[in-house]
Amino acid sequence: MMFDRRLLQNFDWILLLILILIGAISTINLYSATFPIRDAGGSQIFFKHIYWFLIGFAFLLLMTTFDYHFLERLAYPIYFFSIGLLVLVLALGEIYSGSQRWLSIWGITFQPSEFFKITLIIVLAAYFADHGEYTEYRLRDLWRPFLLIIVPFLLIVKQPDLGTALILIFISFSIILFMKVNWKSLLILIMISLLSAPFIWFSLKDYQQKRILSFMSPGSDPLGSGYHIIQSKIAIGSGLLWGKGFLKGTQTQLHFLPEQHSDFAFSVIAEEWGFAGSTFLLILYLLLILWGINIAKNSKDMFGTILALGIVSIVFWQLVINVSMAIGLLPVVGIPLVFFSSGGSSIISTMAGMGLLMNISMRRFMFQ
Amino acid sequence: MRTSGLDPVLVEILNRRLRIVSILIFVIISALIIRLWFLQIVNGPLYRTQSENNRIHLQKITPFRGMITDRKGELLVDNRPSFDLYIIPEDIQDRNQFLAGLKFLIDIDTEQVSDKLDKTSNLYSFRSILIKKDITRDELAVIETHLFNMPGLSVQPSLQRSYLFGNLASHVIGYLGEINENELKSGKYPNNDAGDLIGKSGVEGKWHNYLNGIAGGKQVEVDAAGRKLQDLSIKPPVPGMNIILTIDKDLQSLAEENLKDKKGAIVALNPNNGEILAMASSPAIDPNMFIGGIHKTEWEKMISSSDSPLQNRAISGQYPPGSSFKIVMALAGLEEGAIDPDELITCPGTYTLGNHAYQCWKEGGHGNVNFQRAITESCDIYFYKIGIRLGIDKIAHYAKMCGLGQKTGFELGNEAEGLIPTSEWKLKRFGVPWQLGETVSSSIGQSYVLTTPLQMARLISAVFNGGKLYQPKIVMYIGNESDDVYRFEPTLIGELSVRRENLELLKKALISVVNDPQGTGGRAKIQGIKVAGKTGTAQVVALEKIKNPRSDDEVSDAFEDHAWFVAIAPAENPQIALAVLIEHGGHGSGAAAPIARDLIKKYLNIDQ
Numbered sequence: 001m002m003f004d005r006r007l008l009q010n011f012d013w014i015l016l017l018i019l020i021l022i023g024a025i026s027t028i029n030l031y032s033a034t035f036p037i038r039d040a041g042g043s044q045i046f047f048k049h050i051y052w053f054l055i056g057f058a059f060l061l062l063m064t065t066f067d068y069h070f071l072e073r074l075a076y077p078i079y080f081f082s083i084g085l086l087v088l089v090l091a092l093g094e095i096y097s098g099s100q101r102w103l104s105i106w107g108i109t110f111q112p113s114e115f116f117k118i119t120l121i122i123v124l125a126a127y128f129a130d131h132g133e134y135t136e137y138r139l140r141d142l143w144r145p146f147l148l149i150i151v152p153f154l155l156i157v158k159q160p161d162l163g164t165a166l167i168l169i170f171i172s173f174s175i176i177l178f179m180k181v182n183w184k185s186l187l188i189l190i191m192i193s194l195l196s197a198p199f200i201w202f203s204l205k206d207y208q209q210k211r212i213l214s215f216m217s218p219g220s221d222p223l224g225s226g227y228h229i230i231q232s233k234i235a236i237g238s239g240l241l242w243g244k245g246f247l248k249g250t251q252t253q254l255h256f257l258p259e260q261h262s263d264f265a266f267s268v269i270a271e272e273w274g275f276a277g278s279t280f281l282l283i284l285y286l287l288l289i290l291w292g293i294n295i296a297k298n299s300k301d302m303f304g305t306i307l308a309l310g311i312v313s314i315v316f317w318q319l320v321i322n323v324s325m326a327i328g329l330l331p332v333v334g335i336p337l338v339f340f341s342s343g344g345s346s347i348i349s350t351m352a353g354m355g356l357l358m359n360i361s362m363r364r365f366m367f368q
Numbered sequence: 369m370r371t372s373g374l375d376p377v378l379v380e381i382l383n384r385r386l387r388i389v390s391i392l393i394f395v396i397i398s399a400l401i402i403r404l405w406f407l408q409i410v411n412g413p414l415y416r417t418q419s420e421n422n423r424i425h426l427q428k429i430t431p432f433r434g435m436i437t438d439r440k441g442e443l444l445v446d447n448r449p450s451f452d453l454y455i456i457p458e459d460i461q462d463r464n465q466f467l468a469g470l471k472f473l474i475d476i477d478t479e480q481v482s483d484k485l486d487k488t489s490n491l492y493s494f495r496s497i498l499i500k501k502d503i504t505r506d507e508l509a510v511i512e513t514h515l516f517n518m519p520g521l522s523v524q525p526s527l528q529r530s531y532l533f534g535n536l537a538s539h540v541i542g543y544l545g546e547i548n549e550n551e552l553k554s555g556k557y558p559n560n561d562a563g564d565l566i567g568k569s570g571v572e573g574k575w576h577n578y579l580n581g582i583a584g585g586k587q588v589e590v591d592a593a594g595r596k597l598q599d600l601s602i603k604p605p606v607p608g609m610n611i612i613l614t615i616d617k618d619l620q621s622l623a624e625e626n627l628k629d630k631k632g633a634i635v636a637l638n639p640n641n642g643e644i645l646a647m648a649s650s651p652a653i654d655p656n657m658f659i660g661g662i663h664k665t666e667w668e669k670m671i672s673s674s675d676s677p678l679q680n681r682a683i684s685g686q687y688p689p690g691s692s693f694k695i696v697m698a699l700a701g702l703e704e705g706a707i708d709p710d711e712l713i714t715c716p717g718t719y720t721l722g723n724h725a726y727q728c729w730k731e732g733g734h735g736n737v738n739f740q741r742a743i744t745e746s747c748d749i750y751f752y753k754i755g756i757r758l759g760i761d762k763i764a765h766y767a768k769m770c771g772l773g774q775k776t777g778f779e780l781g782n783e784a785e786g787l788i789p790t791s792e793w794k795l796k797r798f799g800v801p802w803q804l805g806e807t808v809s810s811s812i813g814q815s816y817v818l819t820t821p822l823q824m825a826r827l828i829s830a831v832f833n834g835g836k837l838y839q840p841k842i843v844m845y846i847g848n849e850s851d852d853v854y855r856f857e858p859t860l861i862g863e864l865s866v867r868r869e870n871l872e873l874l875k876k877a878l879i880s881v882v883n884d885p886q887g888t889g890g891r892a893k894i895q896g897i898k899v900a901g902k903t904g905t906a907q908v909v910a911l912e913k914i915k916n917p918r919s920d921d922e923v924s925d926a927f928e929d930h931a932w933f934v935a936i937a938p939a940e941n942p943q944i945a946l947a948v949l950i951e952h953g954g955h956g957s958g959a960a961a962p963i964a965r966d967l968i969k970k971y972l973n974i975d976q
Contacts, residue, residue, distance in 0.1 A: 039487075095553065095554060095555050099555075178385055178389065180385070233407065233415065234415050234418050234419050235419070236404070236407050236408060236415070237407045237408055237411055237412050237414065237415025237416070237418075237419075238412065238415040238416040238418065238419035238420075239408050239412070240408055240409070240412040240413070240416060241408070241409060241412075250419055250420070251419055270404070270408065271419075274408060275404055275405065275408040275409055275412075278404050278408070279401050279404060282397055282400060282401055282404075285397070286393070286394065286397045289393055289397075290390055290393070290394070293386055293389060293390050293393075296386060297382075297383055297386050302382075305382060305386075309386075309389070316393055319397075320396060320397075320400065323400050324400070327400070327403055327404065327407055329403065
């Protein structure tokens with residue numbers, strides 16, 4: 001493939017700048033979050049985070065090297081390959097604290113469900129770009145996308161990884177709603193979901209039910225997630241306007257915060273950098289999301305628009321759910337804050353998604 | 369901007385939707401920021417005070433581990449109160465002085481304590497560190513009196529697993545050990561965290577999750593030094609369930625006494641349902657040893673020891689069955705017509721096949737013997753000939769039907785299969801065809817034939833209970849006051865498909881082994897009760913013995929034969945079946961039969 005000079009001119013520096021800023025802040029924050037446990041594996045978590053980010057940027061650049069339309073043609077092969085990986089996870093994945101989410105291939109351990117988010121967006125974008133003739137979708141027009149969504153959803157619930165499964169649903173609904181659904185169909189859809197809930201409930205295993213129960217009412221577990229929410233709120237609230245200072249957050253440093261390097265990383269920045277820090281971070285994420293939507297708008301075709309919108313929706317939903325959990329608006333559910341929580345698969349897969357966003361942005365002026 | 373492909377009207381529609389999406393996102397994120405404003409600015413000072421006073425800790429309450437009793441309800445495993453010694457780094461004023469004082473009070477490696485102090489981060493200095501588990505009463509008395517001038521030292525009560533009879537049934541009961549990383553990861557221990565003790569083997573391991581119970585917890589408010597101010601909320605622990613074993617403690621301890629200073633195994637079964645009444649293996653280890661954590665060198669010594677004290681010989685020891693294998697030979701021969709019970713076969717003391725002479729154990733031979741005589745006096749020549757008539761593959765077929773060469777399905781697992789050779793097996797394993805001479809030695813349970821004591825005890829049970837092979841089980845009941853998790857039920861896993869009259873012929877012969885004046889099992893005879901059984905003497909190193917005849921005093925113990933005796937009583941209404949194996953014990957008639965007799969007497973309550 002010829003590499004067009006215009007591509008370089010169109011390189012999206014603003015997107016890159018925002019990502020570098022978020023990456024730098026998250027690294028500094030993770031240093032503090034792992035500081036109290038630095039001798040008990042904390043430093044490894046910290047250095048690994050840097051390492052994931054570097055690999056993530058490499059993935060980002062890799063994702064800009066080809067024309068994204070290529071993905072439209074490859075959407076189904078990618079989809080079935082990813083489904084294969086999910087099946088493989090259930091067959092021979094590694095079990096850690098009761099769930100089977102990880103796959104080890106050639107010494108590299110990763111979480112296929114994280115990467116599936118991108119896969120699902122690609123396949124849905126390809127589907128809707130190809131069926132763009134509808135102005136309002138009715139239920140019967142949507143059976144194929146539903147099938148595309150429900151299979152990986154069930155495979156991921158089986159692991160069980162309810163957090164990721166839920167995010168898949170949020171992303172899919174964002175895309176489908178954006179494509180505009182007939183309001184009657186929407187109503188029926190909601191009814192069906194409500195009616196099928198009991199069946200899904202009874203097909204779940206005991207411990208899966210327990211997770212959902214504590215998801216529904218954190219009060220049922222005052223020593224577990226209830227305690228986590230109290231500690232997280234104390235951490236955030238006690239930050240005041242300017243925070244307690246780097247490495248000086250007592251909640252963080254005395255390790256009152258649970259999972260402070262992953263699910264509750266936001267509470268750490270809020271405690272140590274105060275309202276100023278936490279708001280600055282949220283504004284950065286808002287800029288990233290709005291910039292992504294701008295890319296969706298400038299894309300010259302339907303596939304690019306939906307792809308960009310889907311990728312943005314990952315960032316948006318994980319941000320909203322994770323932060324809401326930390327500030328006590330939602331019950332505790334293991335959804336990481338993208339780029340901010342430690343975790344290789346999450347960072348690399350989202351960075352790859354950002355690469356696709358960059359790809360769409362760079363090719364906004366090109367003719368096919 | 370869209371220049372190709374899309375209809376301008378659609379472009380307009382999409383752009384409008386994207387604007388709506390942007391506004392929605394802006395509103396939601398603004399809402400989050402407003403919420404943060406309330407948390408951090410409006411209510412911030414409140415949370416700031418809370419964080420300064422925040423000393424809410426979670427404390428775990430360990431549940432009471434279930435007890436284990438024998439079949440009559442006699443307690444075998446319990447939990448006893450113990451006292452553990454802790455230090456709180458923050459409260460120690462002068463470390464050297466403290467350590468010197470500590471050394472004065474109790475026998476402890478102060479360097480190790482100093483190491484532990486070094487490793488503790490300053491941030492956790494208000495937390496207690498365990499330095500010695502289960503201190504003795506004397507130590508406790510000394511420490512209690514000096515506690516006031518040793519700030520930083522504290523004694524905390526806990527419950528400690530206690531095996532009331534030490535070694536008793538230790539292979540069956542198992543032992544506890546600290547949970548390791550892989551076990552934590554596996555998800556098999558949902559109710560345990562790092563640092564917990566879990567059952568590592570035996571009943572403690574297999575039914576760990578029932579015995580363990582569920583830990584409780586409490587939120588405790590502590591001050592800056594970690595001192596407790598008040599309990600905020602408590603979730604009581606759920607005690608573990610109790611287990612009643614099928615083991616009879618008196619029988620078990622008599623079995624172990626008889627194995628003292630020997631290597632070997634004894635299994636006693638209820639022949640009518642597969643309940644294990646006793647299962648002893650020697651040498652054994654006291655599971656109390658493992659509780660405080662076992663020293664690495666000691667552990668390595670234990671696993672590398674040639675005595676293998678951790679091995680449960682009753683289920684995983686594989687031994688040539690010797691003449692006790694003639695039970696299988698008899699069934700195969702009668703069933704296949706190779707044995708005519710009335711046929712007389714001459715035993716001149718040797719049997720020649722090709723250019724090799726096979727001996728009978730009795731020098732000079734038994735003369736003319738029929739089936740019953742051959743079993744009673746354990747004539748080898750008789751069975752050599754029967755073996756040749758049957759061929760190895762028919763023998764193997766019956767041995768497998770009798771449950772040999774395969775796991776019995778014993779509940780605790782860790783079983784060895786033993787080995788029943790076939791011609792096909794040998795070709796596959798060694799690449800050479802089966803030799804007729806090997807059939808000859810297989811016929812008296814030598815050559816490649818290997819069995820476990822449990823398999824043999826179950827075999828004689830089946831002969832006397834009408835041909836039924838039960839799964840051997842060790843647990844009678846699991847539960848507590850409110851829950852009934854499990855009650856024993858027999859599980860039939862196989863049947864001997866042989867004719868009834870053949871079983872009767874064999875039973876008669878096995879009774880005669882013990883009760884006939886010529887019988888090899890005469891030393892198992894009990895007045896007033898019909899005991900049946902079969903002796904076995906398994907050669908260990910046949911070749912070595914030829915080089916070192918028995919009269920030689922320097923024959924090493926390791927070349928001595930294994931002694932077997934399998935028995936059942938009372939023959940007409942069987943209640944107990946036994947397999948006794950003494951490694952290097954010599955003859956089954958002398959070394960093993962008397963032990964079986966004593967155990968039967970004990971179980972059937974016969975004083976003589």
